[in-house]
Amino acid sequence: VDLLPDGGTVLEPGDRVRVRRTGPDRGTVEEVEPRRSTLSRPAIGRGRVEHVMAANVDQVAVVTAAEDPEFTPGLVDRVLAVVEYSHLEGLLVVNKIDLVPHPPAGLEAYRALGYPVLLTSAVTGAGLDALRARLAGRVTVVAGHSGVGKSSLLNALDPALDRAVRDVNAFTGRGTHTTTAAEWIPLTAGGAVIDTAGVREFGLWGIPARDVSWLFRDLARVAPGCRYPDCRHRTEPGCAVRDAVGRGAIAASRYESYLRILEDVEERATDS
Ligand code: GDP
Ligand code: ZN
Secondary structure (H helix, E strand, O other), rough: OOOOOOOOHHHHHHOOEEEEEOOOOOOOOEEEOOOOEEEEEEEOOOOOOOEEEEOOOEEEEEEOOOOOOOOHHHHHHHHHHHHHHHOOEEEEEEEEEEOOOOOOOHHHHHHOOOOOEEEOOOOOOOHHHHHHHHHHOOOOEEEEOOOOOOHHHHHHHHOHHHOOOOOOOOOOOOEOOOOOEEEOOOHHHHHEEEEEEOOOHHHHOOOOOHHHHHHHHHHHHHHOOOOOOOOOOOOOOOHHHHHHHHHHHOOOOHHHHHHHHHHHHHHHHOOO
């Protein structure tokens, strides 16, 4: 079922519905509960104000690997920007911690911004209790490149799930696509995980360029100090953001992520 009888809202993972049974494994959606939250991003084009990815979500977990594939802050920042846009909580899971002697550099910056960072290993079981506690009783959207170990983590957390694990392709270093559509996965301990179809969903555009920095907590803190209220924090004089990057108060990788998203947003804006 995709559409409501009134032709209105498209159902998304996490929507709570009342179904009237019309057969042994058939039914009609009669009612959709009002959403208490959504994971969404601005979408470009007239009449498409927002793209909703999931409904009734508590938090979003970005799953990355410490190694194989290597840690990618760009993806983390993109997902966290969408999390801020949606007014949800974000957390960072760094899996395959067994493969490295030290956690990847730069994680402290995320903790300092208020995002919990969990170091895990589906192989050794490190960090799984903390992750289980974070997920219990809550609805969590899980995002991350394939091959970082999302399926392995879910299986280790809740063996009842028995999800397919694929070998990482030796040539590309990426996992083959095991998951094709966003999926609702109830947890035995209560709560559920929504496994997103991929990370392309987290593209950000359709937002005014001057608003991009508000989706970066670290930039948003200092941006009010910029000389020009519509400062894009590139080459403008009196830019408090670039000043903070120069002093090391904002991580260079966060600033780079900001610039990349800003470019995306500006490019799409001239397309339309
Ligand atoms: P997904 O695509 O994110 O669901 O990743 P998978 O769960 O399919 O795992 C991809 C590959 O990484 C598999 O070969 C797993 O055995 C391996 N893997 C997953 N988690 C870990 C981990 O914590 N440590 C190590 N060393 N390998 C892992
Ligand atoms: Zn600025």
